[in-house]
Amino acid sequence: MDFSIVIPAKNEEQGLAIVLPRLRELYPENEILVVDDGSQDATVEVCRAHGVMVVPHPYSKGNGAAIKTGARAATGEYLVFMDADGQHDPADISRLIGELENGYDMVIGARSGIASQASMARWGANTFYNRFASWMVNRRIDDLTSGFRAVKRSRFLNFLYLLPNGFSYPTTSTMAFFRAGYSVGFIPIKVAERIGKSHINLLRDGVRFFLIIFKIGTLYSPLKVYFPLAVLMFGLGLLNYLISSFVSGGARFTNMSTLLMLSGMVVFLIGLLSEQLTNLQYREAEDEH
The missing domain is CATH 1.10.287 (Helix Hairpins)
Incomplete structure (x- = not known):
């Protein structure tokens, strides 16, 4: 299947050095595109060393902005979004694509259990988001905030103007697809411990994640x-x-x-x-x- 792999990255040289060779091994014919969100380390050099296309931002615009840049630049019929920190297993991409072939418009890799979350606080917050969003759409949502997902590019481009430049693009895109009546599926995945330092700030992003609850409501109903x-x-x-x-x-x-x-x-x-x-x-x- 014709799909592009889009990876937003900011100072992720360590993770990319492990992820990119694995992606090249498993999907040698597919487009792999890394959006460099103003990195100050050797992120760009690592990508070029593995023959991966890099779309640079002159300064950091945010994870969501990198996703939008990658979606515009990619050429595949389908898009696969994944993190650059080594948490997502590249082998799971084929499972996501397989569900798209079964008729879904978006397929999300759903984390399960505390072990798959960065912390107890993140697990608690994500559990609350999932239950609240499930109530909104009258369908079980296994993981609202997972950044590992595959989607039909033509569908995704329709909602770029709704996506924020920050970290809540997964929430926004998921609710937008439900609201538009598209088919959204979930597959269980296991995630590894991230490589490198997280860009999440508990206080700053705690407030930001709290605002996601209101965004869920205004996006759907x-x-x-x-x-x-x-x-x-x-x-x-x-x-x-x-x-x-x-x-x-x-x-x-x-x-x-x-x-x-x-x-x-x-x-x-x-x-x-x-x-x-x-x-x-x-x-x-x-x-x-």
Whole structure:
């Protein structure tokens, strides 16, 4: 099958020195493309030594930006994205491609268990993301944030404008494919310990990952998030009104009751507006395709 392997890399000379020879051995006829995201080490030299195409960024733009650059530069009908740190087994690429041949539009390598995560905190956060996203799409999502995936290039290019330049491109692309009605599959994989230093900062990226939760909602179905919140606020306002009326012995609207009920209505209207804007985004992508 005609596919390109796209690897975003920033200061990953150690990992690439191990990954690239293995990829060349297993897939000698396929395009291997490394997007150098402003590396300060010998990343570029390692790639050239193994005859791999390098697309450089003049400065670091982020993992998502590197993915977008690679998707535009690749020529294969299918794209395989994987990390440069040695965590992903190149032999699993054939399994991903095999599922694409079975009719899927995107196939994701799903990590399982704490041993496959960088830390207990990352495992806990990813578990929460998976369950929340599963509730949003009404289908089990085994790994929302895995960077090891294969996809039809024509489908993926439609959603480049939605992808962030940072680390949450896997989340965005997964939810976008579900929202557009494309077929998304998962296969279990085992990951090795990363080679080199992680670029994840617990405090900075902890806040960033927290914002992913809101992005999941706005990407898929905003009203599914806003409506329960609106009902809760309106219900609290109504409950406050009933309690105040019972205590005072007559119907009485307090400032708190009014504030809560009006806030619930406003949240509902914001969700309704967000839902319509989301529909326009995906309609635009379909028109371009």
